[in-house]
Amino acid sequence: MAKTLIRHAVTADFDTLLEIDQASFAGGVAYDAAELSYFMNRNGAETIVLEEDSEIVAFLIFEVHRTGRSGTIVTLDVRQTHRRKGYATQLLNHAEDILSRYGVETYDLQVDTSNRAAINFYKQRGFRTVRTLRHYYANGNDAFLMMKEL
Numbered sequence: 001m002a003k004t005l006i007r008h009a010v011t012a013d014f015d016t017l018l019e020i021d022q023a024s025f026a027g028g029v030a031y032d033a034a035e036l037s038y039f040m041n042r043n044g045a046e047t048i049v050l051e052e053d054s055e056i057v058a059f060l061i062f063e064v065h066r067t068g069r070s071g072t073i074v075t076l077d078v079r080q081t082h083r084r085k086g087y088a089t090q091l092l093n094h095a096e097d098i099l100s101r102y103g104v105e106t107y108d109l110q111v112d113t114s115n116r117a118a119i120n121f122y123k124q125r126g127f128r129t130v131r132t133l134r135h136y137y138a139n140g141n142d143a144f145l146m147m148k149e150l
């Protein structure tokens with residue numbers, strides 16, 4: 001059975017995270033190196049990675065807002081070959097534990113309205129759609145703003 005571990009990202013992980021993100025999203029939506037670095041290093045941001053047999057196969061970036069009461073899931077990516085194994089669920093549970101310990105009460109995220117897998121996943125995890133953000137992405141696609149109380 002595969003051995004999994006969740007830990008905070010370190011600088012040496014950056015290229016792997018960039019590669020996973022670029023493989024997960026279409027051009028124009030995936031982050032380039034500067035964007036990924038920007039989001040990982042913003043005030044209040046933390047990146048956690050999931051290793052399977054010592055190799056990173058998924059990661060999640062979240063951010064706690066300045067008030068300390070709310071947060072955002074910036075991105076959550078699982079390698080295509082490692083999906084439907086519960087890894088996104090494990091990462092989200094881990095992020096929620098950290099957010100709860102910080103006293104965060106609500107958190108949100110944006111997801112492409114055509115991304116059925118992610119929308120199903122987040123609904124199954126207790127998120128509800130709050131509104132539609134028109135032309136949110138660089139490629140013109142709309143996003144749903146989804147929210148969850150902790």
Ligand SMILES: CC(C)(COP(=O)(O)OP(=O)(O)OC[C@H]1O[C@@H](n2cnc3c(N)ncnc32)[C@H](O)[C@@H]1OP(=O)(O)O)[C@@H](O)C(=O)NCCC(=O)NCCS
Nearest residue numbers: 024076077078083084085086087088089117118120121124
């Ligand atoms: C969305 C994503 C993060 C889900 O990761 P995952 O590790 O496969 O998710 P899990 O295995 O934890 O899935 C938990 C549940 O979510 C739902 N779900 C996940 N993927 C789904 C899919 N493709 N279709 C329908 N439901 C899905 C199911 O209810 C699933 O439970 P089940 O496998 O017992 O049926 C992954 O597909 C991904 O990385 N996609 C590309 C990047 C992306 O879109 N990220 C989110 C945008 S912010």
